[in-house]
Amino acid sequence: MESDKKIAVLIDADNVSDRYIKYIIAEISNHGIPTYKRIYGDWTTPRLSSWKKVLLNYSITPIQQYSYTIGKNATDSALIIDAMDILYSGNVDGFCIVSSDSDFTRLAARLREAGMYVIGMGEKKTPTPFISACEKFKYLEVLASVTATAYEAKVKKAEKLEDVQEGMASIDELIETIRVIVTETSDDNGWAFLGEVGKKLNKRYPDFDTRNYGFAKLTPLISSLKQFQIQSRKSSHPHITHTYIKNR
Template identity: 60%
Template sequence: MLEEISRYGTPTIKRIYADWTKPTLSGWKNVLLENAITPVQQYSYTTGKNSSDSALIIDAMDILYSSKVNGFCIVSSDSDFTRLATRLREAGMTVIGFGEKKTPQPFISACDKFIYLEILKSSNHDTYSITQKASKPKVKGEPLSKVDKETIQMIIESVNDLADESGWTFLANLGNFIIKKKPDFDPRNYGFPKLLPLIKNINRFYIDERETGVNNIRHIYLKLKE
């Protein structure tokens, strides 16, 4: 997750919240030391209540008002953080969420970008990180889902929305536009490392690679086949 976060910036504050007096969490010590993550102790005062959630929310708001960060990363599959994510975005913060496939849609939609833990192996995501749940994620190598008709239609509509007068759409703009529509969209969910291989697999678009004249950099454009 930290490698994923680094794609977006440098995580300057890293915290994980749990009742560290529980023997089942002793295995986290080396992981936290190796990654310079600060454990925050929260006693489980009442059965069925999660005091860690409240502590995370309070700390997040304190840090928000410190004006020392540009964004937040929340690791949780819990919809209780939906309002927190919404409030942080209202304050102009970028919010990236991590969670399991079971994460409720409201929390996913409240984030600028949401990444499923199942697709992470040794990947790289955000300027600032608060880590919540203290259970190690199960990592799987297979795709989470197939490229369904709904996803294909969303991509087609997005290409049409962004197309210039000649019908061409810049690939980089397309990726950002789709994430605004669907925060949990990620080519890796469908078994593709990047957006372009996914686009090629759909086989509904012409692809044009254009030279920029700068360090052999090419810009990729798409156009819907008639």
């Protein structure tokens, strides 16, 4: 199960604010168990002082990396070396790289080549190459914005999905992609299993998250779109229901 994965959480303190930490840890729990929690930076500098106050509360190990040369990012190098050491230890199933820096693009790609599950987390300014190199990518602003309950309250008041963050797929682009996926995966009657549609969306858009569009789950998001039909079917197990989608 995904929630049983052992994940190494590596945070670039130079590119992430401490105000996101509780959302980072909460989101990781949806994907697996954080077995390594390390954060990288020059802890002798005043600008990282706010991080020092939260490290103990979340049991995160600070890794000291002095900036020996101006203009060279020593923090990136330390994180990358540690990531490869952890990979070769064979103790984890995946990595969460928390940064908005494109310098970690090759690292994410290399870890995936080794069969690792790679989640990226960063702000909206994160370059596309790093996002695409990850299996999944989460925007920190979205994770921190509101709770799932607040999202659903927001949806009830809105008739259209117009409040999409820059860098995410537009709702029109998303609808067109879903149409294509449904066509590719549907049965002879045009019905496609929604779970499979969701998996393919995540593969095509590593940053896809229903919360980006104001919904806590995929089914409510699809139900809000007039371009699709939704159908629930009972499975062979009495307490399990499968959801299917069809293009109108």
